[in-house]
Amino acid sequence: MTPGEYGHESGRTQDEVLAGEYVLGVLSAEARRRVEQRMVADRGFALLVERWQSDLASLNEDYQEDTPGAGVYAHIERRLFGVEPSVVATGIWNTASFWRWVALGASTVAVAAIVFASSVYQPSRTPAPIVAQLSAPENPLNLLVSFDAATGRAKIVPVASGAREEKSLQLWFVPESGNPRSLGVFQPGADGELLIPADLRQTMTAGVRIAVSLEPFGGSPTGLPTGPIVASGTTRQL
Amino acid sequence: MQTNDIADLISRVATGDRAAFASLYKITNPKLFAICLRILKHRPNAEEALQEVYIKVWHRARTFAAGSGSPATWLAAIARNHAIDVIRARKPVTEDINEAYDLADETISTPEQHVVMADEGRRIDNCMRELDAIHAGAVRRAYVEGLSYNELAADLDVPLNTVRTWLRRSLLKLRECMQR
Numbered sequence: 393m394t395p396g397e398y399g400h401e402s403g404r405t406q407d408e409v410l411a412g413e414y415v416l417g418v419l420s421a422e423a424r425r426r427v428e429q430r431m432v433a434d435r436g437f438a439l440l441v442e443r444w445q446s447d448l449a450s451l452n453e454d455y456q457e458d459t460p461g462a463g464v465y466a467h468i469e470r471r472l473f474g475v476e477p478s479v480v481a482t483g484i485w486n487t488a489s490f491w492r493w494v495a496l497g498a499s500t501v502a503v504a505a506i507v508f509a510s511s512v513y514q515p516s517r518t519p520a521p522i523v524a525q526l527s528a529p530e531n532p533l534n535l536l537v538s539f540d541a542a543t544g545r546a547k548i549v550p551v552a553s554g555a556r557e558e559k560s561l562q563l564w565f566v567p568e569s570g571n572p573r574s575l576g577v578f579q580p581g582a583d584g585e586l587l588i589p590a591d592l593r594q595t596m597t598a599g600v601r602i603a604v605s606l607e608p609f610g611g612s613p614t615g616l617p618t619g620p621i622v623a624s625g626t627t628r629q630l
Numbered sequence: 631m632q633t634n635d636i637a638d639l640i641s642r643v644a645t646g647d648r649a650a651f652a653s654l655y656k657i658t659n660p661k662l663f664a665i666c667l668r669i670l671k672h673r674p675n676a677e678e679a680l681q682e683v684y685i686k687v688w689h690r691a692r693t694f695a696a697g698s699g700s701p702a703t704w705l706a707a708i709a710r711n712h713a714i715d716v717i718r719a720r721k722p723v724t725e726d727i728n729e730a731y732d733l734a735d736e737t738i739s740t741p742e743q744h745v746v747m748a749d750e751g752r753r754i755d756n757c758m759r760e761l762d763a764i765h766a767g768a769v770r771r772a773y774v775e776g777l778s779y780n781e782l783a784a785d786l787d788v789p790l791n792t793v794r795t796w797l798r799r800s801l802l803k804l805r806e807c808m809q810r
Contacts, residue, residue: 447808460676
């Protein structure tokens, strides 16, 4: 079955059934992989799968609730972030208060791209870009420059220096009073875009303070900055 | 479990918010664990699968934040798909090379205009009641327990092709009923 068959009447019936079989879960492993590849290549077919997923969702009520072992979440955190939560508060992360770092007033930062709301996220299938990581000794902040030959565009994204799996840069909104609130973590390998939490979009006006902190990989485990501020600045309207 | 709360937590997870991820796990793990356990029928394997499910949730949160579906449906689909993949890998299903589709063509609308609504799944219950009771039972067991065609055929003691035809016809009847 090829994407080209979609739209042909009997092909459409088969597609409808195949999408339903995938969601029911009756297919073999090989057939499931083929369906998933098709979903990536054929948006019309992917919509058939999504429709079955939504239509059959009330069958999820047949699943009761159950309690997994207490250690499961710690395993997940260790695998995602590489550290035990308790270890995070020691060593270099055991820093003085966030406010002192802000007061020290590092340089301002040009945050590459803040996306308030992207409509539909489409993973791009363009060839791999040319990249360079720009660094300076003792600087916790590097710049990842990527060049896309297909479009001629270059992007500059701040990244934490050192091994990629060790630290992350996190962007914060710093209110006049009260705690800083996370605007997002720069994801390694991503394009520097951050999706700002819906309830913070109103606050992103000219004249507000934002800052970037160095955090354990994956971002602050506490919801508040735990590492040094590498840069801060005030927004303005262009 | 408030739909809006879960959607909000997932969108925060999409920004790399670990505290939101911890809250999301706390609220949703009993349901997602029940899904893994029902399909895998083995507690340690289900716990291992649950880890993988939440790792996928962390990495895919951004794709949800941009979409418009129900967060509970999105999470359940990640858990079901993963658990089904694990059970298929463990108990491989032999595959017919030329699976015949002996189905009459029916007029089926494309879902291009389809907007996923949180409560849309409700109507499937009425449509399930229109199916032959045995067929509806097979559809439900396939979905909830993640059974393959082969396992359903063995369980129901009917030939593989028969159970396949039941389910395929049931899917088309359900689709037709949902469009009414």
